Amino acid sequence: MLLLAxxxxxxxxxxxxxxxxxxxxxxxxxxxxxxxxxxxxxxxRSNERLxxxxxxxxxxxxxAHTSVTFTTTxxxxxxxxxxxxxxLANTGLxxxxxxxxxxxxxxxxxxxxLEWVVFWTEQTYNVPQGVKDKIDVTIVTTAGPENTQFxxxxxxxxxxxxxxxxxxTNNVYKSxxxxxxxxxxxxxxxxxxxxxxxxxxxxxxxxxxxxxxxxFDPDVVSTALSTVGSIYLCAKAYTSDGQVLDACASTxxxxxxxxxxxxxxxxxxxxxxxxxADGQTLTKIEYYFTDATGSIKVGYGxxxxxxxxxxxxx
Amino acid sequence: MTTKNLFHRxxxxxxxxxxxLAGSCxxxxxxxxxxxxxxxxxxRISKAVRNGIDITTLADFSQFRIHFTADxxxxxxxxxxxxxxxxxxxxxxxPAYPFRLTFTPTGDSAVSTTFNYPVVNGARTIVFSFSPxxxxxxxxxxxxxxxx
Numbered sequence: 001m002l003l004l005a006x007x008x009x010x011x012x013x014x015x016x017x018x019x020x021x022x023x024x025x026x027x028x029x030x031x032x033x034x035x036x037x038x039x040x041x042x043x044x045r046s047n048e049r050l051x052x053x054x055x056x057x058x059x060x061x062x063x064a065h066t067s068v069t070f071t072t073t074x075x076x077x078x079x080x081x082x083x084x085x086x087x088l089a090n091t092g093l094x095x096x097x098x099x100x101x102x103x104x105x106x107x108x109x110x111x112x113x114l115e116w117v118v119f120w121t122e123q124t125y126n127v128p129q130g131v132k133d134k135i136d137v138t139i140v141t142t143a144g145p146e147n148t149q150f151x152x153x154x155x156x157x158x159x160x161x162x163x164x165x166x167x168x169t170n171n172v173y174k175s176x177x178x179x180x181x182x183x184x185x186x187x188x189x190x191x192x193x194x195x196x197x198x199x200x201x202x203x204x205x206x207x208x209x210x211x212x213x214x215x216f217d218p219d220v221v222s223t224a225l226s227t228v229g230s231i232y233l234c235a236k237a238y239t240s241d242g243q244v245l246d247a248c249a250s251t252x253x254x255x256x257x258x259x260x261x262x263x264x265x266x267x268x269x270x271x272x273x274x275x276x277a278d279g280q281t282l283t284k285i286e287y288y289f290t291d292a293t294g295s296i297k298v299g300y301g302x303x304x305x306x307x308x309x310x311x312x313x314x
Numbered sequence: 315m316t317t318k319n320l321f322h323r324x325x326x327x328x329x330x331x332x333x334x335l336a337g338s339c340x341x342x343x344x345x346x347x348x349x350x351x352x353x354x355x356x357x358r359i360s361k362a363v364r365n366g367i368d369i370t371t372l373a374d375f376s377q378f379r380i381h382f383t384a385d386x387x388x389x390x391x392x393x394x395x396x397x398x399x400x401x402x403x404x405x406x407x408x409p410a411y412p413f414r415l416t417f418t419p420t421g422d423s424a425v426s427t428t429f430n431y432p433v434v435n436g437a438r439t440i441v442f443s444f445s446p447x448x449x450x451x452x453x454x455x456x457x458x459x460x461x462x
Contacts, residue, residue, distance in 0.1 A: 203365060203451050209395050210447030211364055213372060257372065267372035269394055313448035 012039045013050075015156040015174035024143045026186025032139040036156050037132070044128040045160050052080065052137050053099055053118040053155035055106055057191070059144045062117040066141040070121070073134050080119040080137070090162035099155055102163055106153035106177040108193040109220065114150060117141075120159060148183040150193035189310060195301035196221035199289070201309050208237075208270040208282035208311055215265035216256055216289050216298075224296045225289055231256045233266050234297065235287035236306075237274040245274040245282075250292045270311075284310045351409055351431065354384040357440060359394070361456035380457065388417065395446040395453065397427050434458075 014037040024030040034052060050070070056062040068080035089098035099116040108114055119139075127133075157163070157173035164172055180194040188204055198220055202213045214233060218226050225231055232255050234248040247254065253273075259265035270282055286306035288297040300307045359375040361368065377392035382404060389401040400419035407414045413431070418424040430441040440457040 203448070205448050205450055207447035209399075210451050211362075211369060211373065211395055211453070213369070259372070265372065267369055269373075271395075272393065313450065 012041055013037070013156050013158060013172065013174055014039065015154065015176050018152075018154050018176055018178065020152060020178070020181065023182035023184055026143055026145050026147065026183050029140055029142050032141070032152075032154075034137040034139070034154055034156065036135040036137060038127065038135060040127050040129050040131045044126070044131075045158070046126040047124040047160075048127050049120040049124050049159040050080075050135065050137075051083065051095070051118060051120045051155070051157045051159060052139075053095065053116045054139060054141075055108070055114055055150065055153035056117050056141065057144055057146075057148055057150060057193070058113055058115050059146065060142065062115075062141050066117065066119075066139060068119045068137060068139050070135055070137045074131070075125060075133060075135075079122050081122050083118045083120050090164055098163055103153065103155070103175050105193075106151050108151050109196050110191075110193055113191075114193060116153075116155070118155075124159075143183045143186075145187050146183070146191050147186040147188060148191045148193070149180050151177060151179060152181045153177045198223060198298060198302060199287075199300075199307045205313055206311060207313060208274075208276060211267055211269055212309070213259075213265050213267040214287065214309075215259050215263045217261075217263050219262050221302055223298045223302050225291060225298050228291045228296065230292050231264055232290050232292065232294075233268075233287055234290045234294065235274075235285050237270060237276070237282045237285045239276065239280045240283050241280060243280070245276065247274055248290075248294070250290060250294055256289070282311055284308060351406065352384070353406075353431075353440065354382045356381050356460040356462075357457040358460050359455050360439065360458040361454075363454040365451055379460070396455070397442060397444045397446070398422075398425055399446075 016035045016037060018035070019033040021030055032054065036050075038050075052068065054062075063082045069077065070080060071077045083095045085094050085096075087094060089095050091098045091101065093101060095118040096116040099118065100111075105111040105114045154176045155173065156175075161172035166172075198217055200215050200217070202215070203210065206212055216225070216231055232250040234254070237245045237247070239245065254266065256264035256266045270276070270285065274282065274285075276282060286308050288299050288306055290297050297304070299305045357380050359370075359378050362370045362373075362375050375394065378394045378396075379391040380396075381389045381391070386403050386405055387401075388404045390396065390399070393399055398417040398419050400422060402417060402419035402422070404418070405416045407416070414426060414428050416424050416426045427442060427444055429443070432439055432441065434456075437459065442455050442457065443452060444455075445452050
């Protein structure tokens with residue numbers, strides 16, 4: 001009985017909700033509030049730290065540009081600091097890596113460009129059995145300069161329990177994922193973590209007199225073209241004087257060639273590809289990927305909408 | 315040419331390095347006369363690099379031609395992004411040291427560009443660096459003379 005009682009010790013945490021704006025302007029500070037509860041029902045803990053984490057694009061360098069504070073009902077208020085990279089969760093990985101392994105990136109794509117940003121309480125606390133507390137954690141972070149959208153994600157846990165599943169997955173830590181969050185009024189075309197990036201264009205900034213490489217990635221998400229060998233570009237270009245130039249025939253000139261990994265790509269000079277007349281300039285192109293017959297079309301986010309590339313320089 | 319003359323010339327070609335007390339180096343070189351450069355003829359793209367990445371095999375660069383005539387005219391065939399997009403005239407600022415080339419497209423203002431003129435596999439190549447679109451995108455074309 002005693003052994004069972006010791007084993008059953010668990011500090012239960014609950015993530016009741018997260019307040020965040022739906023969107024924020026690039027480069028601006030914004031505030032996130034995590035509403036948490038602690039309920040130590042079956043045993044006490046000493047030298048405990050509360051751990052929180054949130055998802056952010058790596059380009060934000062959020063660990064260095066975030067301040068985290070908390071309020072409690074009985075333990076006073078305090079601040080949180082980044083968990084050192086040398087501190088391992090009980091899975092043997094450091095916290096950002098352990099959270100990525102356990103939760104992934106919450107349904108986002110291009111996961112290597114996102115990270116879990118992990119903070120814990122600056123102080124350690126003793127939490128005897130029977131403690132019930134409300135803990136509100138306030139995160140003030142700075143959005144990066146780029147136009148971005150990603151699905152936000154949050155984690156709540158404790159230093160003593162880590163990612164232990166001894167008591168079932170829902171006792172000692174919690175996670176919560178939300179819908180697409182937008183950073184607007186920033187630089188460049190949208191960096192979209194919310195939708196699969198079937199297509200990518202290099203360079204990110206270009207005019208119609210650059211060489212553009214438009215690539216198709218068959219591994220991001222299964223599409224109607226996943227098993228098709230020869231893929232073609234079907235594109236429309238818009239001129240600044242209101243003309244629409246069409247290039248949608250499946251020919252050698254529109255066929256994608258082998259690119260990196262399983263990707264294929266077409267590298268083209270827009271002025272030549274669309275036969276742009278002297279004095280005309282292109283403002284944007286809309287495009288699909290198709291098969292040789294043109295009957296299969298794959299668009300933005302694997303929908304019937306085209307991908308869009310806007311010509312602009314910094 | 316006498317033996318004495320040969321020694322005399324060899325002496326001129328010596329490069330003298332003076333190690334200064336302050337620790338700095340001073341180098342004096344004897345100027346060797348360069349042969350006049352002649353870039354007339356047809357040139358094709360043998361290598362294309364965009365922002366440091368080789369893109370030669372990603373698109374068809376094989377059809378592009380630039381033809382330089384001995385009387386300082388140039389013409390483009392199957393154009394691609396380049397320093398200029400229309401035919402016109404060209405000039406080298408100093409034919410003996412032609413590392414700046416000025417294109418003057420007919421009816422347009424002149425575009426001056428630096429270029430390299432290295433020997434690769436025994437043949438002269440011209441390397442142009444330019445930004446025909448966004449200034450943040452830089453292209454490096456290596457041109458090879460098309461053998462008639």
